[in-house]
Amino acid sequence: MEYEAVIGLEVHVELKTASKAFCSCSTAFGAPPNTQVCPVCLGLPGVLPVINRQMVEFGIKTALALNCTIAPICKFDRKNYYYPDLPKNYQISQYDLPLARDGYLEIEVDGVKKRVGIIRVHMEEDAGKLIHGEEPGADYSLVDYNRAGVPLLEIVSAPDLRSPDEARAYMEKLKAILEYLEVSDCKMQEGSLRCDANVSVRPKGSTAFGTKTEVKNMNSFRALHRALSYEIERQISLLERGERIIQETRAWDEQRQVTYSLRSKEEAHDYRYFPEPDLVPLAIEQEWIERVRSTLPELPDARRERLIKDYGLPEYDARVITGSKALADYFEKAVSLFPDPKQVSNWLMGDFMRLLNAKGLEPQDAPVPPEGLAELLKLQQEGTISIRIAKEVLEEMFATGRGAREIVEAKGLTQITDVAQLTAIVEKVLAAHPKVVEDYRKGKEKALGFLVGQVMKETRGKANPNLVNQLLKERL
Amino acid sequence: MEKGGFKSLELFYLSAHEAARLLKNKEISAVELTREILKRIEEVEDKVKAFVTLTPEKALEQAKAVDEARARGENLGPLAGVPMALKDNLCTEGIRTTCSSKMLENWIPPYDAFVVRRLKEAGAILVGKCNMDEFAMGSSTENSRFFPTRNPWDLERVPGGSSGGSAAAVAAGEAFFALGSDTGGSIRQPASFCGVVGLKPTYGRVSRYGLVAFASSLDQIGPLTRDVTDCALVLQVIAGHDPLDSTSADLPVPDYLAALRQDIKGLKIGVPKEYFGPGMDREVVSVVRQAIDRLSDLGAFCEETSLPHTEYALPAYYLVAPAEASSNLARYDGVAYGFRLPGKDVVDMYMKTRREGFGPEVKRRIMLGTYALSAGYYDAYYLKALKVRTLIRRDFDQAFEKYDVLVTPTSPTVAFRLGERVGDPLAMYMSDLCTIPVNMAGLPAISIPCGFAQGLPVGLQIIAKPFDEETLFRVAYTFEQATGSFRRWPEIGGVA
Numbered sequence: 006m007e008y009e010a011v012i013g014l015e016v017h018v019e020l021k022t023a024s025k026a027f028c029s030c031s032t033a034f035g036a037p038p039n040t041q042v043c044p045v046c047l048g049l050p051g052v053l054p055v056i057n058r059q060m061v062e063f064g065i066k067t068a069l070a071l072n073c074t075i076a077p078i079c080k081f082d083r084k085n086y087y088y089p090d091l092p093k094n095y096q097i098s099q100y101d102l103p104l105a106r107d108g109y110l111e112i113e114v115d116g117v118k119k120r121v122g123i124i125r126v127h128m129e130e131d132a133g134k135l136i137h138g139e140e141p142g143a144d145y146s147l148v149d150y151n152r153a154g155v156p157l158l159e160i161v162s163a164p165d166l167r168s169p170d171e172a173r174a175y176m177e178k179l180k181a182i183l184e185y186l187e188v189s190d191c192k193m194q195e196g197s198l199r200c201d202a203n204v205s206v207r208p209k210g211s212t213a214f215g216t217k218t219e220v221k222n223m224n225s226f227r228a229l230h231r232a233l234s235y236e237i238e239r240q241i242s243l244l245e246r247g248e249r250i251i252q253e254t255r256a257w258d259e260q261r262q263v264t265y266s267l268r269s270k271e272e273a274h275d276y277r278y279f280p281e282p283d284l285v286p287l288a289i290e291q292e293w294i295e296r297v298r299s300t301l302p303e304l305p306d307a308r309r310e311r312l313i314k315d316y317g318l319p320e321y322d323a324r325v326i327t328g329s330k331a332l333a334d335y336f337e338k339a340v341s342l343f344p345d346p347k348q349v350s351n352w353l354m355g356d357f358m359r360l361l362n363a364k365g366l367e368p369q370d371a372p373v374p375p376e377g378l379a380e381l382l383k384l385q386q387e388g389t390i391s392i393r394i395a396k397e398v399l400e401e402m403f404a405t406g407r408g409a410r411e412i413v414e415a416k417g418l419t420q421i422t423d424v425a426q427l428t429a430i431v432e433k434v435l436a437a438h439p440k441v442v443e444d445y446r447k448g449k450e451k452a453l454g455f456l457v458g459q460v461m462k463e464t465r466g467k468a469n470p471n472l473v474n475q476l477l478k479e480r481l
Numbered sequence: 482m483e484k485g486g487f488k489s490l491e492l493f494y495l496s497a498h499e500a501a502r503l504l505k506n507k508e509i510s511a512v513e514l515t516r517e518i519l520k521r522i523e524e525v526e527d528k529v530k531a532f533v534t535l536t537p538e539k540a541l542e543q544a545k546a547v548d549e550a551r552a553r554g555e556n557l558g559p560l561a562g563v564p565m566a567l568k569d570n571l572c573t574e575g576i577r578t579t580c581s582s583k584m585l586e587n588w589i590p591p592y593d594a595f596v597v598r599r600l601k602e603a604g605a606i607l608v609g610k611c612n613m614d615e616f617a618m619g620s621s622t623e624n625s626r627f628f629p630t631r632n633p634w635d636l637e638r639v640p641g642g643s644s645g646g647s648a649a650a651v652a653a654g655e656a657f658f659a660l661g662s663d664t665g666g667s668i669r670q671p672a673s674f675c676g677v678v679g680l681k682p683t684y685g686r687v688s689r690y691g692l693v694a695f696a697s698s699l700d701q702i703g704p705l706t707r708d709v710t711d712c713a714l715v716l717q718v719i720a721g722h723d724p725l726d727s728t729s730a731d732l733p734v735p736d737y738l739a740a741l742r743q744d745i746k747g748l749k750i751g752v753p754k755e756y757f758g759p760g761m762d763r764e765v766v767s768v769v770r771q772a773i774d775r776l777s778d779l780g781a782f783c784e785e786t787s788l789p790h791t792e793y794a795l796p797a798y799y800l801v802a803p804a805e806a807s808s809n810l811a812r813y814d815g816v817a818y819g820f821r822l823p824g825k826d827v828v829d830m831y832m833k834t835r836r837e838g839f840g841p842e843v844k845r846r847i848m849l850g851t852y853a854l855s856a857g858y859y860d861a862y863y864l865k866a867l868k869v870r871t872l873i874r875r876d877f878d879q880a881f882e883k884y885d886v887l888v889t890p891t892s893p894t895v896a897f898r899l900g901e902r903v904g905d906p907l908a909m910y911m912s913d914l915c916t917i918p919v920n921m922a923g924l925p926a927i928s929i930p931c932g933f934a935q936g937l938p939v940g941l942q943i944i945a946k947p948f949d950e951e952t953l954f955r956v957a958y959t960f961e962q963a964t965g966s967f968r969r970w971p972e973i974g975g976v977a
Contacts, residue, residue: 044592048812050585050693051572051594053726083808085854089827094811146827148816277854279863282697282805284727 007209008244010237011217012166012202016179018158018189019131019197020063026130026156027054027097034195038136038149046154048092053283056081060128060156061287063188064104065297067158068126070182070304073108078288081128081281086274089146090133092153100278102286103127110182111306112174113324121175122163131155152196158188164203164214169233173226176200177328181305184330193225202233205250206240215240216250220264222257232257236264308333316346325354331368332358335375342379345386352378356396360403372406373399381409393466394418422469424476427460430468431476434459445481453477493521493654494970497563497711500657504562507551511544511562515606518564522608522655528974530630531640531650533569533579535609540564543606559714561604566656568647569610570617571702572691573597576607580693581625582615584813584820584838594691595726596660596702596719603718608656611646615840616810617667617695619643620912623903624842631899632674634937634971638896641671641912647705648675653973658706658715662692664699665798666892666916669928672705673891673940676930676969678712678957679705681916683947684923685730687716688723694809696802697728699920709929709957713737716950732948740951741958746780748956751884755791756915762894764934769890772931772941772960776888779959786884788876793869794918795910800853800866801921806843807850813838845906874922881946886956889915891928891940919944927953929961 025032028045045052068075082100108123133153138145160179166172180198183189191198200223205215220236223229235257240250254273255264303311305327312323312333327333332353339349357378361371381402385395390413401412413419421427434456435442445452453474460473492514495503503509519537526532547562567573570580572590574597579585593601600607614624622630622645630645632638633653640649644661648671651659661668663681672679680703687702694700704715717738722731752773757766777783815821815834822837824830839847853862880887893914902909919926924944931941941960945953 044590047817049590049592049818050578050580050588050812051570051590051691053690053728055725055727085808085811087811087814087828087831089814089816092812092817094814095808150817275856277808277851277856277859279804279808279854279859282728283694 006245008206008241009167009209010233011164011205011207011214012172012233013164014162014166014172014175015201015203016160016176017199018160018183018191020060020156020158020188021190022057022059022063022156024057024059025154026057026060026128027154030154032155034190034197036151038147038151041151042153046092047150054097056284056287057156061104061289062297063156064126064128064158065289065294066186066301067160067183067188068105068108069294069298069301070186071108071110071123071126071160073105073123073126075105075289075294076102078102078286079104080286081284082278083281085277088132090135090148090153092133092150096130096132097281097284098129099127110175110178112171112178114168114170114174119171121165124161124163126158126160129157129159131157169230169237172202172233173230176226176229178305181328181330185302185304187302200229202229204233204236204240206237206244216252218250218252219254220257221254221267224259228257228259231262232264235262239264316340318346318350322347322350322354326350329368335368335371338375339378342376343382345382348382349378352382356399360400364403373402377402377408384409384413388420388422388469389413390418390420391466391470394420418467420469421464421467422472424472427468427472427476430460430463431473431480434463435480442481453481491654492517494707495657496707497560497657498714500563501560511547511606512541514562515540515544515564515608518608518656525633525653525973526655528631528636529633529649529653529655530628531611531646531653531655532566532609533581533612533627533646534577536576536607539576540606540608547604547606558603558718560600560718563605563657564608565600565605566609566611566647566650566659567597567607568613568644568659568661570613570662570693571597571660572693573607573610576610578610578693580616581613581627582839582843583626586820588819592691595688595723597691599719611644611650611659613646614643615843616693616806617643617662617664618806618842618846620666620670620909621897621902622646622671623899624840626840629899632896633973634676635896636974638898638937639674641674641892641896643667644705645671648672648677648679651675651677651705651707652971654970658704658711660702660719661705662695662700662702663920664695664802665920666913668703668705669916669926669940669942670892670912672928673938674896676938676971677705677707678709678927678929679703680712680716680927680950680953681919681925682716682720682950683730683925685728686925686948686950687719688721688726688729690723690725696805697809698805699802701920709954709961710738710741712927712957713741713954730948735951737950737954740954742955743959743962745776745956745959748781748886749884750776750781750783750956751786751880751887752783753788753791753880753887753889754785755788756889760893760911760914761890762934765890765892765894765939768932768934768939769941773888775964776956776960779963781956786880786887788880788918790869790872790876791918794873794921795914797866797869797873798917798921799849799910800862801870803846803850804853804863805850807847807854810839810843810847842906870921873918877922877924885945885952887944889942889944891915891942895934895937895939915942923947925950925953927957929957931960931964
């Protein structure tokens with residue numbers, strides 16, 4: 006039987022407000038443990054929460070970008086559960102009256118566009134972080150409350166995704182939108198973007214849902230894709246063996262590349278939600294919504310269309326470039342200095358991204374700024390260096406942070422375009438390889454490539470390849 | 482002023498506003514007055530046991546500072562140099578705040594509650610933190626994990642609760658006034674039992690920031706005082722909007738002292754019949770009826786009325802309050818502060834800590850509340866209780882279309898004997914029968930002494946519309962001025 010997967014994603018996004026959701030502590034990442042805390046986010050006796058307006062505004066912004074309807078009145082609720090990283094042993098969240106509902110975002114996989122429903126967007130506070138003693142025999146855990154109370158948005162998709170590819174495309178698109186809105190750092194490795202998945206399978210063509218499992222602990226797009234692929238396969242093979250799928254929560258084990266059971270449905274928490282009595286319901290006036298709407302930046306889809314129209318980029322290039330706001334910003338800046346969009350796009354999608362990924366960096370943190378790339382491309386366009394040398398220079402720029410011209414000059418990489426100098430080398434190569442020259446004259450076209458290569462070798466890659474070709478052909 | 486026929490010029494039985502006047506006129510210094518109170522505490526505290534923590538050194542230091550500031554001619558607050566006591570669920574920076582619980586026995590807050598800050602700014606001097614039912618759950622102060630407080634009028638009787646220590650301290654001359662908190666009657670019922678004035682302001686009138694939460698939608702801080710003027714004076718200091726409490730009302734605070742007028746002519750007073758029925762002590766009812774007659778004599782129009790959903794208030798309260806409490810008290814887990822009993826893992830530590838750290842009544846309410854919020858029971862219990870709450874509020878709304886205030890007994894009985902109800906939670910819960918509906922509706926209500934039954938004080942409860950504390954004060958003040966003879970002070974076990 007052929008099966009199809011049904012996937013819904015629950016995404017948690019840390020909002021980059023200056024202060025926490027319900028107190029004025031800083032939200033900055035990476036401070037020494039328990040230095041960004043106060044009586045409120047520590048949940049000391051007697052304290053009360055106060056809603057951070059910036060959090061609500063970021064929430065509205067995101068919900069609008071996801072085409073949601075903002076609730077005129079929403080409220081906060083308490084989600085009760087015990088965990089040592091949760092100072093009050095309840096989380097202030099939103100239950101039955103969330104900030105926004107009924108939106109969608111559009112993804113494209115293998116050229117097929119698809120609209121994925123957003124069921125709801127709500128605000129809540131993050132928990133702290135447990136640090137378990139690591140030395141041998143350690144039997145303690147420490148708690149860092151810096152993150153406790155940092156505002157989160159939970160964005161719940163409809164079960165509209167049908168494959169790990171679609172799930173990844175959804176996450177990538179959502180991340181791009183959040184970045185464009187500048188509401189979150191979206192760093193999965195730092196935990197500012199997290200995702201859980203509800204997964205089930207069913208015979209293709211069926212409209213009923215199968216029994217689902219919830220998969221947690223996927224800390225990268227790759228982990229998401231692998232975990233979903235694994236879980237779908239696991240469920241299908243269970244069904245094919247005639248076994249039943251158990252409704253449960255599972256975790257992705259990155260080391261072993263498997264999902265494993267965390268808890269069954271029977272062990273599931275009863276969160277005993279009830280309205281947060283320390284906060285009054287939040288009324289969001291239409292005027293506020295409209296004001297936020299008017300500040301919405303250009304979003305990925307609009308920017309993609311603009312790059313196609315204004316720069317003549319192919320659809321594929323435009324999609325890749327606008328997939329990250331920082332990359333698109335980089336692109337536009339570089340093009341403003343080196344007005345050959347397709348060239349810039351080729352370089353960005355090729356060597357630039359390869360070097361960036363190798364360093365694990367985001368475009369905005371690249372050691373080569375757009376000015377640097379533009380300078381490099383100019384050197385190549387002028388003929389000062391060859392493409393091959395340009396690639397080497399870019400690598401050097403990434404490694405050392407030095408400018409293109411500086412590297413070219415210091416290393417003497419300037420292209421040899423002097424006809425007399427090159428003619429001498431060409432003659433030398435021809436003389437050294439009479440057999441190859443013979444082959445070429447007999448019609449073996451490939452032999453020319455060898456000879457070009459030999460000239461390049463002699464010049465350590467600096468010879469102008471067009472000139473070398475020309476000179477060789479003249480003599481053959 | 483009559484003081485039970487005993488020594489009539491004791492400084493420690495002055496009202497707060499009288500004391501403030503003496504201080505202002507430099508007829509006495511803050512240090513002298515504080516010493517007087519500390520001496521009184523030394524004499525009677527062994528018998529009354531009103532305090533969990535005494536702060537004599539800090540008090541004298543503070544008094545000295547007030548005297549020095551006055552000598553420099555500085556502009557001082559309305560309570561400058563007046564010794565006070567605080568219920569031990571109000572956070573005081575640097576002074577332990579226990580909630581009379583083992584859980585917080587050694588917890589020292591790093592911050593002051595909003596009301597504490599306001600009182601400090603007004604110049605009041607803290608002499609100590611008052612005993613209470615653990616986490617404010619109880620009606621007799623017997624649920625304190627440390628010791629019970631005694632009623633100054635009869636040391637074999639309870640002072641009421643949960644603000645029993647605060648009421649007893651004021652009645653015993655151990656402080657000129659005190660603050661308590663009232664979730665279901667915890668200021669008014671002990672005020673009534675101890676023969677003092679106790680006010681629960683409108684929900685939202687006073688910031689709850691720094692009040693250790695019991696049931697957040699019901700809790701409200703208020704004064705316990707010797708007379709109505711003091712009550713207005715203290716409310717003036719502690720009332721007002723606090724941006725740190727989202728449920729505090731952003732409304733102007735009226736001049737409460739200006740509301741103290743001896744005039745209730747033509748005022749319409751409703752007497753809800755449900756508060757005079759079964760379960761009410763006959764003598765108490767009779768004293769309250771006389772008080773109502775007195776209000777008529779003073780020119781008010783008094784008439785029987787009905788609040789039909791009154792009988793559902795108590796059961797609904799015992800769902801809403803424990804539900805909120807179960808969540809509010811979840812933070813006491815031994816992880817970051819307070820009492821901890823180590824365990825073999827974190828869950829074991831939670832269980833041991835909470836089993837040992839909380840007393841039986843607190844655990845009972847946590848269980849009740851957890852149950853009421855549980856999946857499958859939420860609609861039948863918690864949600865239903867919220868609906869009842871709406872009906873109760875509507876009863877009051879309708880009554881206030883017709884009446885300016887409502888009057889009832891504060892408690893069905895006078896102070897009962899120590900131990901009399903500890904084994905019978907339901908009997909204990911019944912002592913809040915008359916006060917709970919007011920919390921459920923978020924209204925302001927005051928309890929003032931209105932006579933004696935079996936030689937023990939009886940309280941008259943006056944209930945007003947939301948944020949109309951002024952009318953409460955007006956009625957209470959008029960009654961008080963006309964019946965000064967009820968203002969007597971007890972002879973404490975032979976000391977007075």
